[in-house]
Amino acid sequence: xxxxxxxxxxxxxxxxxxxxxxxxxxxxxxxxxxxxxxxxxxxxxxxxxxxxxxxxxxxxxxxxxxxxxxxxxxxxxxxxxxxxxxxxxxxxxxxxxxxxxxxxxxxxxxxxxxxxxxxxxxxxxxxxxxxxxxxxxxxxxxxxxxxxxxxxxxxxxxxxxxxxxxxxxxxxxxxxxxxxxxxxxxxxxxxxxxxxxxxxxxxxxxxxxxxxxxxxxxxxxxxxxxxxxxxxxxxxxxxxxxxxxx
Amino acid sequence: xxxxxxxxxxxxxxxxxxxxxxxxxxxxxxxxxxxxxxxxxxxxxxxxxxxxxxxxxxxxxxxxxxxxxxxxxxxxxxxxxxxxxxxxxxxxxxxxxxxxxxxxxxxxxxxxxxxxxxxxxxxxxxxxxxxxxxxxxxxxxxxxxxxxxxxxxxxxx
Numbered sequence: 103x104x105x106x107x108x109x110x111x112x113x114x115x116x117x118x119x120x121x122x123x124x125x126x127x128x129x130x131x132x133x134x135x136x137x138x139x140x141x142x143x144x145x146x147x148x149x150x151x152x153x154x155x156x157x158x159x160x161x162x163x164x165x166x167x168x169x170x171x172x173x174x175x176x177x178x179x180x181x182x183x184x185x186x187x188x189x190x191x192x193x194x195x196x197x198x199x200x201x202x203x204x205x206x207x208x209x210x211x212x213x214x215x216x217x218x219x220x221x222x223x224x225x226x227x228x229x230x231x232x233x234x235x236x237x238x239x240x241x242x243x244x245x246x247x248x249x250x251x252x253x254x255x256x257x258x259x260x261x262x263x264x265x266x267x268x269x270x271x272x273x274x275x276x277x278x279x280x281x282x283x284x285x286x287x288x289x290x291x292x293x294x295x296x297x298x299x300x301x302x303x304x305x306x307x308x309x310x311x312x313x314x315x316x317x318x319x320x321x322x323x324x325x326x327x328x329x330x331x332x333x334x335x336x337x338x339x340x341x342x343x344x345x346x347x348x
Numbered sequence: 349x350x351x352x353x354x355x356x357x358x359x360x361x362x363x364x365x366x367x368x369x370x371x372x373x374x375x376x377x378x379x380x381x382x383x384x385x386x387x388x389x390x391x392x393x394x395x396x397x398x399x400x401x402x403x404x405x406x407x408x409x410x411x412x413x414x415x416x417x418x419x420x421x422x423x424x425x426x427x428x429x430x431x432x433x434x435x436x437x438x439x440x441x442x443x444x445x446x447x448x449x450x451x452x453x454x455x456x457x458x459x460x461x462x463x464x465x466x467x468x469x470x471x472x473x474x475x476x477x478x479x480x481x482x483x484x485x486x487x488x489x490x491x492x493x494x495x496x497x498x499x500x501x502x503x504x505x
Contacts, residue, residue, distance in 0.1 A: 154436075155367050158411070187411050191436055206436035207502040209458045209482045213438045219410055226390070230354065249410075257412040258370045260435040324501030 130281075132338060138278035138303050139310035139337035144271025147202035151264035154194040155256040161186050162254025166247070176246035183253035184216055200314035200329045207324035216249070223248045278303065298348050302341050309340020349402070349446045349466075352394040355379070357401065359391045365407045373405075375424065384424045388416050392441040397466050398449060399427060399492065404441060413438045415456045419466065419492050428492035430485045432456055437502075458482055458499025466493045 162183060169179040195206050214222065223245045224234045234242060282299040289295030313336015314329045321328035359373035360381060371389035374381045388405030392415070395402040401424070405416040414433030421427055433439055439457030446452055450466045458481070470490040478484060481499050485491070 151435075159367070191411070195436055206434065209434040209437050210500045210502050211437040212440050212455065212457050212459065213413075214410055214440045218440070252408060252410050255365055255409045255411070256367060257407060257409045257414060257433075257435075258365050258367060259407070259414055259431065259433075260412065261367055262370075322501070323503065 132341075134278050134281045135303065135306035135337055135341040136310075136334060137274040137281075139306050139333065141271045141274030141278060142307045143199045143201055143310065143314075143333065144267045145275065146197075146199050148264045148268030148271060150194050150197045150202060151256075151261060152268075153197065154190065155261055157190050157194075158187055158256060159254045161190065162250050165250050169243075169247070169250070176243040176250075180220075180246040180249040180253075181216060183250045184219075187253045199311065199333075200318045201326055201333060204318055204324055204326040204329040208326055209324070219249050219252075220245060223252075298345070301348055302344050305344035306337045306341035309343075310334070310337030312336050312340070349395050349397045349449055349452065351443075351446065352396055352401075354391075357391070357394040357403075359386065359388060359405070361389055365389060365409055371407050375403075377424075382424055384420070386416070386418055388418075393443050393452075393454075395446070395452065398468070399466050400424070402452070402464075402466060402493075404443075404454070406441060411438055412436065413440070415439055415441060417464065417493070417495070428485075428490075430483055430491075430493075430495060432462070432482050432484075432495065434482050458497065460497045460499050462495060462497040464493055464495050467491070 165174070165179040165183050165186075168174045169176045174182070195203055198206065220234055224232050224237070227245060227248065228237070228241070234245065237245070282303060286292055286295045286299055310333040314333035316336065317329045317332020318325070320332070356378060358376045360376050361371065361373050362385065363369060363372040365371040370387040372385055373388055373391075375384045375386055376382070386403065386405060388403075389408035390406045392404040392406055394404070399419060400421040401419070403416075403418045403420070405418065406413050407416075412433075412435065414431045417430045417432065419427040419429070434457070437457065440455075442455040444453040444455060444461060447463075450468075452464045454462050454464070456462060462480075470492055471494075472489060473479070473485075473491045475487050475489060479495055480497050482497075483495050
């Protein structure tokens, strides 16, 4: 079992038992590499989500503070909230993995304009038939304030899913590390085994990112299945390559 | 299928959406709360159909809106539910029309006309296999309505 998580050499003899053992060891090795790969993907995307949730909340709070202190008008705060939120979303997409970006791009957005949001908030706050132009200045500011508040919200449906993925991703990374530790502990040359585990696992993760990105380029935006396949193949190839080099 | 006016069916918001909780609202039928809740903040449209009531709802998160679709029996037992949307994307509901006694056409996301057909009885479905991109449902093997559409992807970053 000492070599269970390193790419197995071809058996010296051609017996069925040796072939079975080799196939089993290869499968375990591949599972370890891909667990590290998938766990990293999940953790990066979950962390990007946490950053998004915090940044838009902070942005809305900052604009609210500025409007309350009179440094900007509530109308300016509402406009800036819309614009800044879109910028933050783009930045976070850039920080996501190729898979996360593909998920975000898989369906074209159809958002509301600021004027449509204003009309909707007026209906919600003052009932059907109410018109923004007929509201008092204070009432208009309250409508703008609601828009700023809404811009600071991230959808809990996504955030909850990402929270679960974060836990699952960390679990996969821990499992992958545990298999590496087991492998090192059972190796005769522990220093060499440690170097090999670090190099192969790192190559698997790096190859997964590169494979996902290349697949994203080949398949076009919004193709998460293609990116997932690319990440899996890229991770496996890079890990195999590093193992052979080592 | 009849479109219901706000006086006939509406939502009373109990809890707004935040980072940890989905929004929650009481269902109000003819001005009376009926003791049933739905995870939504805004009622976009409501219909009475042969199977009961069909509700289209959103979460009041304009930057990342999801459409909730809920089918209830005449006694307001939940028959089926689905959501339409995607992370870091958003939608805006527009009712296009009603066809016959069982079909609603609408727009929301993906630059496509969506069509929802209420089924006369439960039909088998494969869990984790959405009927269209952007549609998701709780884990299960049956459905009482089907959603069709051809959503477009974003062209580029």
